[in-house]
Amino acid sequence: MDLAFLSAVEISRQVRARQVSAVEVTRHFLDRAARLDARLGCFLLLDPEGALAQAAEVDAACARGEDLPLCGVPIGIKDILCTRGLTTTAGSRILAGFVPPYDATCVERLRRAGGVVLGKLNLDEFAMGSSGENSAFGPTRNPWDPSRVPGGSSSGSAAAVSAGLCALSLGTDTGGSIRQPAALCGVSGLKPTYGRVSRHGLIAFASSLDQAGPIARSAEDLAVCLGVIAGPDPLDSTCLPEPVPDYLSACAASPAGLRIGVPRQYFSEGLEPAVERCVRQALAVLCAAGAVAVDVSLPLTPHTVSTYYLIATAEASSNLARYDGVRYGLRAAGSASLTEMYERTRAAGFGAEVRRRILLGTYALRSGYYDAYYRRASQVRRLIRDELLSALARCDLILSPTTPGVAFRLGERTEDPLAMYLSDIYTTSASLAGLPAVSIPCGLAPPADDPDGPLLPVGLQLIGPPLGESVLLRAAAAFQRLTDWHVRRPPAAMEIP
Numbered sequence: 001m002d003l004a005f006l007s008a009v010e011i012s013r014q015v016r017a018r019q020v021s022a023v024e025v026t027r028h029f030l031d032r033a034a035r036l037d038a039r040l041g042c043f044l045l046l047d048p049e050g051a052l053a054q055a056a057e058v059d060a061a062c063a064r065g066e067d068l069p070l071c072g073v074p075i076g077i078k079d080i081l082c083t084r085g086l087t088t089t090a091g092s093r094i095l096a097g098f099v100p101p102y103d104a105t106c107v108e109r110l111r112r113a114g115g116v117v118l119g120k121l122n123l124d125e126f127a128m129g130s131s132g133e134n135s136a137f138g139p140t141r142n143p144w145d146p147s148r149v150p151g152g153s154s155s156g157s158a159a160a161v162s163a164g165l166c167a168l169s170l171g172t173d174t175g176g177s178i179r180q181p182a183a184l185c186g187v188s189g190l191k192p193t194y195g196r197v198s199r200h201g202l203i204a205f206a207s208s209l210d211q212a213g214p215i216a217r218s219a220e221d222l223a224v225c226l227g228v229i230a231g232p233d234p235l236d237s238t239c240l241p242e243p244v245p246d247y248l249s250a251c252a253a254s255p256a257g258l259r260i261g262v263p264r265q266y267f268s269e270g271l272e273p274a275v276e277r278c279v280r281q282a283l284a285v286l287c288a289a290g291a292v293a294v295d296v297s298l299p300l301t302p303h304t305v306s307t308y309y310l311i312a313t314a315e316a317s318s319n320l321a322r323y324d325g326v327r328y329g330l331r332a333a334g335s336a337s338l339t340e341m342y343e344r345t346r347a348a349g350f351g352a353e354v355r356r357r358i359l360l361g362t363y364a365l366r367s368g369y370y371d372a373y374y375r376r377a378s379q380v381r382r383l384i385r386d387e388l389l390s391a392l393a394r395c396d397l398i399l400s401p402t403t404p405g406v407a408f409r410l411g412e413r414t415e416d417p418l419a420m421y422l423s424d425i426y427t428t429s430a431s432l433a434g435l436p437a438v439s440i441p442c443g444l445a446p447p448a449d450d451p452d453g454p455l456l457p458v459g460l461q462l463i464g465p466p467l468g469e470s471v472l473l474r475a476a477a478a479f480q481r482l483t484d485w486h487v488r489r490p491p492a493a494m495e496i497p
């Protein structure tokens, strides 16, 4: 039995039933990552010793009869989440050598649930990017076609699950960074409602948008992981107090009667026709199972990307002021004054995209410009939220493509930040509104610029009302019972080195 592509739920069941030990599972995935990852660049750090020690503890807990929901499940963590004793870089040189003395709350909860942390996953520097190419430590490649990007910023988190290097991973999503790479790598990813999952230990990019969430092989695996990591945390005051429902049982419900909103503005200019076909077929599958399509209108859609990039850069410029060479990470040597030390540390530590965003954000927050840019963007953000909520009053969830196209080539958009930012056209609205959203695989399509090229994954996005994760998982799991896109694997060439 090939463990590499089993679901987290299945691995956990087998370990609990003592058909395989957590140590065996962990060895299998560590070996696989050691063999395959040189070509993919998913992991920034593997922790064989720590993982095997944790796995041994899980086996001991099993022997005592403890019932752990993620028993022995091999997990990768986006390297923007703090891990006790394990170097955490946020994909940036400025954090070189930073070893957190604590685990992020979501990481700690995964460990307590029996999850085994294999290591830390690559990402765009400080989660700023849509391709993984902004990592200071080299790009991650898409397992479906290594000449293409896996999406970003949770590039390693999506590619590692797609390539069978871990069963489950944590990503973070500020404007699409869980959903967009999940879509481009053919896996499932869920961004929870803002505040559903604690941000304690998540290195901040844009605090009013950042959320951690799972990337996995199925809606059921997302449900189990979310059930573990969600819920109030005294260490994060923005964390919501509502009790955590049983997401796994939501997955069993029928889609019959679900009203699915289809926003006409999401099916217009810029959407690749092959992607649109897959998304419309997915809608037809759900409707054949008893769901009902409802036409909805989101006229503010053209303003979401600009609103997002104003708010996200403004918050980033403020959050990233803490990297001054004094408290953690890199410090440039040989400066004559404190100011020079700050300047040289920041110049050496931050990559081009991070510097661009600090500049943009600082500009938008300057006195005299604040009203024209940041305040304005905050007002538009509220209108976008109102518009989505009134659409969601007419339906149970909103359906759209996750991205306008399939995975693009490495290097194709690095010189053109605006083209890169437009990859986020369908994902930023849920982020601005704080709403939960999931991306699941719904087809394969060739790239628009190469009709004879490789078939690549297409993602279906579902957006729900506040705390509506259960309805998203219900629809996603129903779709996955009716189709097999989520169990497709990247071409066999990737499986054997």
Ligand code: GLN
Pocket (backbone or CB within 6 Å): 127, 128, 129, 130, 152, 153, 172, 173, 174, 175, 176, 177, 178, 205, 312, 424
């Ligand atoms: N691609 C978007 C950006 O570059 C979203 C990033 C994210 O969600 N972290 O900001």
